[in-house]
Amino acid sequence: MEMIKLESVEKDYGNKKIMVRALKEINVNIPQGDFAVFAGPSGSGKTTLLNIVGAMDNVTSGKVFVAGKDITNLSIKEASNFRRDKIGFIFQSYNLIPVLTAYENVEFSLDLLGKFSKSEKKDKIEKILEEVGIQELRNRRPNEMSGGQQQRVAIARALVKKPMLILADEPTANLDSVTGEKILELMKKLNEEEKVTFLFSSHDQLIIDYAKRILWLRDGKIRKEEIK
Ligand SMILES: Nc1ncnc2c1ncn2[C@@H]1O[C@H](COP(=O)(O)OP(=O)(O)OP(=O)(O)O)[C@@H](O)[C@H]1O
Secondary structure, eight states: OEEEEEEEEEEEEEOSSSEEEEEEEEEEEEETTOEEEEEOSTTSSHHHHHHHHTTSSOOSEEEEEETTEEOTTOOHHHHHHHHHHHEEEEETTOOOOTTSOHHHHHHHHHHHHTOOOHHHHHHHHHHHHHHTTOGGGTTOOGGGSOHHHHHHHHHHHHHTTOOSEEEEESTTTTSOHHHHHHHHHHHHHHHHHHOOEEEEEEOOHHHHHHOSEEEEEETTEEEEEEEO
C-alpha cells in the first residue's frame, strides 16, 4: 500500500506582488514501511513538504493522500484529528512540554486520544520508555536531560500511540554524531520491528546514509529519487 502519494503538488507563499513558489510539480509515492528522506539544500522545500504530508499546511494545487485518505482540503478540525490519530511528529528542537516529566510528556500524547484507562496508559508508557532506553529517566523534566535523552522522549511520545507514519524534521540537527547515530539506530529498529513508516527532512549525511529512499530536492523540485 502507498503510505504517501503526492500528485502534481505546487505550493506558493505570499501574495501576487511577492510570491515564492516553494514547490513545483511534485510527484511522490512512498510505500508503507519505508524509511525515506527529503534531502537537499536550505530553502529547497523540505520542511514545506513535510508540513503538507502532516496536514499542517495546505497545497496551492495538486493532491495529497496519506494512508489512503485524501487530505488535500481538510477543515482545521479534520486536520487536527488526522494528525492526532495517524501521525507522530519529531522535531529538531524536541518540543517537549517543560513542566512535565518524561513519563508525563509521553502520557500527554495518549491523553489526547482520550481512550485509555490509567493502567492501560501505564503499560504502554513503560513499554515504550524501555524500548527507547530511558526508563530510569522517567521522572526527569526536559531541562534535566541531555539533547539525546530529550530526543528519545520525543520519539517515545510519537511512538506510544502506534502511528502509521512518523514525520521527523531534522531530528538529529541538535545532536552530536554519536548520539545522532544511536537515535537513528533506534528509529531503524522501530521501522523494522514495528513496521512504522518514517519520513525525514534533512541535510544530515547520517540520515541520508540510513535512508532507504532519498528524494533529492532543489529549488522546490524533485531532481532525483534514489532507492537503496
Ligand atoms: N511562511 C513562509 N512564507 C514565505 N516563504 C516561505 C515560508 N516558508 C518557507 N518559505 C520559502 O519556501 C521555500 C522552501 O522553504 P522550506 O523551509 O520548505 O525549505 P527547507 O528545504 O526546509 O529549508 P531549511 O533546510 O533551511 O529548513 C524557501 O524559499 C522559503 O524561503
